[in-house]
Amino acid sequence: MDLLISIIITLFFLLLAFTTGTLIEKAHFNKLKKMEIALIKKPVVTYGTKHYPITRKIKKIELVHGESVIAGDYFKYYVASLKNIFGGRLTTLESIMDRARRQAIVRMKEQAKDANLIVNVRIESAMLNHVDMKNSIPKCAVFAYGTAITYE
Amino acid sequence: MNKELEDMYIDVIEDNVNVSKTSDFKEFLILVAGFIGILFLIIFIADIFSNVFISTMSDKTQIKIEKLFGTLPKDEMYNEKYKKPYIFLLKTREKIIKNDSSLKAKSTFPIIIVDDKEFNAWVMPNGVINFTTTLLDKNLSDEELAFILAHEIGHYKNRDHLKSISRSIIITLTFQMIAGKNSDLSTITNSMSSMNYLSHSRKQEIEADKYAGKMMYKLYGNNNSGIKLFQQLESMEKVPEMMFYFSTHPSNKHRIKVLQKQKY
Numbered sequence: 001m002d003l004l005i006s007i008i009i010t011l012f013f014l015l016l017a018f019t020t021g022t023l024i025e026k027a028h029f030n031k032l033k034k035m036e037i038a039l040i041k042k043p044v045v046t047y048g049t050k051h052y053p054i055t056r057k058i059k060k061i062e063l064v065h066g067e068s069v070i071a072g073d074y075f076k077y078y079v080a081s082l083k084n085i086f087g088g089r090l091t092t093l094e095s096i097m098d099r100a101r102r103q104a105i106v107r108m109k110e111q112a113k114d115a116n117l118i119v120n121v122r123i124e125s126a127m128l129n130h131v132d133m134k135n136s137i138p139k140c141a142v143f144a145y146g147t148a149i150t151y152e
Numbered sequence: 153m154n155k156e157l158e159d160m161y162i163d164v165i166e167d168n169v170n171v172s173k174t175s176d177f178k179e180f181l182i183l184v185a186g187f188i189g190i191l192f193l194i195i196f197i198a199d200i201f202s203n204v205f206i207s208t209m210s211d212k213t214q215i216k217i218e219k220l221f222g223t224l225p226k227d228e229m230y231n232e233k234y235k236k237p238y239i240f241l242l243k244t245r246e247k248i249i250k251n252d253s254s255l256k257a258k259s260t261f262p263i264i265i266v267d268d269k270e271f272n273a274w275v276m277p278n279g280v281i282n283f284t285t286t287l288l289d290k291n292l293s294d295e296e297l298a299f300i301l302a303h304e305i306g307h308y309k310n311r312d313h314l315k316s317i318s319r320s321i322i323i324t325l326t327f328q329m330i331a332g333k334n335s336d337l338s339t340i341t342n343s344m345s346s347m348n349y350l351s352h353s354r355k356q357e358i359e360a361d362k363y364a365g366k367m368m369y370k371l372y373g374n375n376n377s378g379i380k381l382f383q384q385l386e387s388m389e390k391v392p393e394m395m396f397y398f399s400t401h402p403s404n405k406h407r408i409k410v411l412q413k414q415k416y
Contacts, residue, residue, distance in 0.1 A: 081336040082183040098170040
């Protein structure tokens with residue numbers, strides 16, 4: 001009897017996490033698409049060397065950055081922990097990382113509203129959960145930063 | 153920026169290559185099925201191990217293992233009230249041991265009556281047979297009592313305890329190695345191992361029933377007492393048929409069918 005109850009509870013939470021997680025993810029992707037298309041005219045340049053050749057006169061240079069912290073849902077981590085046995089790409093976590101990165105870039109671009117160009121863009125990530133704590137929720141922070149240049 | 157370039161960028165945004173197109177749910181189903189397949193394989197191996205080693209084990213080793221469970225207690229009558237069924241049980245025990253040569257030079261099967269509210273009888277790994285007072289209060293007929301006794305001795309004869317102990321040692325150890333501290337996996341492994349334990353236990357009950365039925369044929373010439381007993385039990389408890397998949401004992405209907413099919 002206890003067994004039946006525990007199976008039903010686990011399945012219920014998995015199904016709940018799956019439905020809410022997919023709905024939220026779809027909404028987030030749609031929002032990201034809209035924002036990216038709105039900001040499409042802001043060119044982002046990552047440049048290996050620190051000196052970017054600019055011939056026009058510069059009015060303003062500033063540091064712009066965007067951050068986002070993201071965590072998956074119960075279902076995504078459940079699938080990921082099953083993958084631990086078989087190996088392979090953690091496809092459920094890939095979508096979360098993609099969302100976090102794009103959100104960070106969009107925020108950075110939004111900060112550089114009047115700028116013509118963002119150069120030396122870097123993207124970095126950091127784990128925020130306690131790795132050695134047993135029941136800590138895995139979450140990840142993604143930062144995007146660069147130098148915004150405004151021409152005269 | 154010209155129009156063509158803009159359209160190209162929009163296409164890149166619309167068609168995201170960083171996210172895989174496969175459905176998460178499909179992946180989940182495939183992974184769970186694969187994981188359960190691996191667990192089934194482990195259970196299968198554990199089954200073979202326990203069946204081969206325990207069944208072919210010599211009687212000497214069995215008695216050695218049984219001694220680990222402590223010395224055998226003496227027969228114990230809980231109350232003078234139960235004198236009549238008690239003496240009958242002692243007599244039937246001697247008859248059963250006489251009829252089955254494989255039970256000689258093993259446990260003496262002490263019978264102990266326990267004060268308990270549940271309708272139950274059980275056998276310990278070393279052959280001690282317990283009857284609850286509630287079972288004896290029900291005024292079962294002599295043949296029905298003999299059937300219950302033979303059923304419990306059947307468990308002992310089939311080495312059911314030793315088999316389930318060895319199985320569960322193998323299964324728990326390997327499952328623990330796979331799942332480890334991961335609580336997500338352990339929900340699957342735990343439910344798998346307990347479901348498997350239950351189905352194994354139900355099989356053992358059926359085997360013990362068959363043994364008891366055979367013994368009844370030897371003692372009384374028929375196994376109607378077992379059928380009658382389970383018919384009584386069926387009228388006593390009303391549990392839906394499906395719930396027996398989560399129980400250690402098979403449904404009474406199933407047990408009646410098995411006994412009805414049995415021929416001496």
